[in-house]
Amino acid sequence: AQSVTQLDSHVSVSEGTPVLLRCNYSSSYSPSLFWYVQHPNKGLQLLLKYTSAATLVKGINGFEAEFKKSETSFHLTKPSAHMSDAAEYFCVVSEGPGGYNKLIFGAGTRLAVHP
Amino acid sequence: NAGVTQTPKFQVLKTGQSMTLQCAQDMNHNSMYWYRQDPGMGLRLIYYSASEGTTDKGEVPNGYNVSRLNKREFSLRLESAAPSQTSVYFCASSERAPGHNGYTFGSGTRLTVV
Numbered sequence: 001a002q003s004v005t006q007l008d009s010h011v012s013v014s015e016g017t018p019v020l021l022r023c024n025y026s027s028s029y030s031p032s033l034f035w036y037v038q039h040p041n042k043g044l045q046l047l048l049k050y051t052s053a054a055t056l057v058k059g060i061n062g063f064e065a066e067f068k069k070s071e072t073s074f075h076l077t078k079p080s081a082h083m084s085d086a087a088e089y090f091c092v093v094s095e096g097p098g099g100y101n102k103l104i105f106g107a108g109t110r111l112a113v114h115p
Numbered sequence: 116n117a118g119v120t121q122t123p124k125f126q127v128l129k130t131g132q133s134m135t136l137q138c139a140q141d142m143n144h145n146s147m148y149w150y151r152q153d154p155g156m157g158l159r160l161i162y163y164s165a166s167e168g169t170t171d172k173g174e175v176p177n178g179y180n181v182s183r184l185n186k187r188e189f190s191l192r193l194e195s196a197a198p199s200q201t202s203v204y205f206c207a208s209s210e211r212a213p214g215h216n217g218y219t220f221g222s223g224t225r226l227t228v229v
Contacts, residue, residue, distance in 0.1 A: 036217075043205065043220040043221055043222040044158075044205065045220075046217050046218075090157060092217070102148075102163060102173070105158040105159075108155075108157050
């Protein structure tokens with residue numbers, strides 16, 4: 001069965017410093033992977049997705065993620081944090097190959113950005 | 116461009132009361148989902164509907180029922196609310212293969228059962 005593990009429940013950075021949110025996945029198939037962001041008291045917004053094209057995926061607001069099959073990782077990065085990046089981030093894996101698949105969510109990483 | 120609309124946004128219930136959470140999407144998506152979000156647990160799938168006329172259980176279906184009223188609407192019913200159902204509920208929709216484009220989420224319903 002597919003699963004996803006977010007290695008940090010909380011990450012704290014200073015404004016202007018790099019962001020790294022770590023995600024490992026387990027999948028029997030070539031997975032589709034996503035990062036979603038949730039700002040306080042809001043719904044979830046898609047940041048970026050990997051669907052077997054380029055391994056380095058660029059998303060909105062300067063975020064990017066690299067799919068590393070050998071490490072079963074899909075870490076989210078941003079070169080310079082902004083105060084508005086403070087939110088909860090979810091790594092998500094698609095359940096199976098092709099056709100209809102449910103999405104499986106990690107437990108989330110809460111990102112705090114300090115001035 | 117409404118996307119996915121959930122009602123109500125907030126609700127307080129007494130133990131044993133019933134209620135229905137409503138969800139509608141205007142993107143002509145085939146598949147719809149209900150998730151609950153609890154601190155430290157991410158989102159857990161309650162029920163989903165792969166297409167109009169079908170519904171299936173997800174990871175945590177106990178205590179809930181659903182109805183796919185038509186292609187646009189997917190409701191979640193709590194027949195006899197319990198404090199353990201205090202949570203934030205999200206409805207989502209997708210094209211037939213969410214593995215390619217992910218989900219579009221509603222803004223959530225914050226439910227408290229006392």
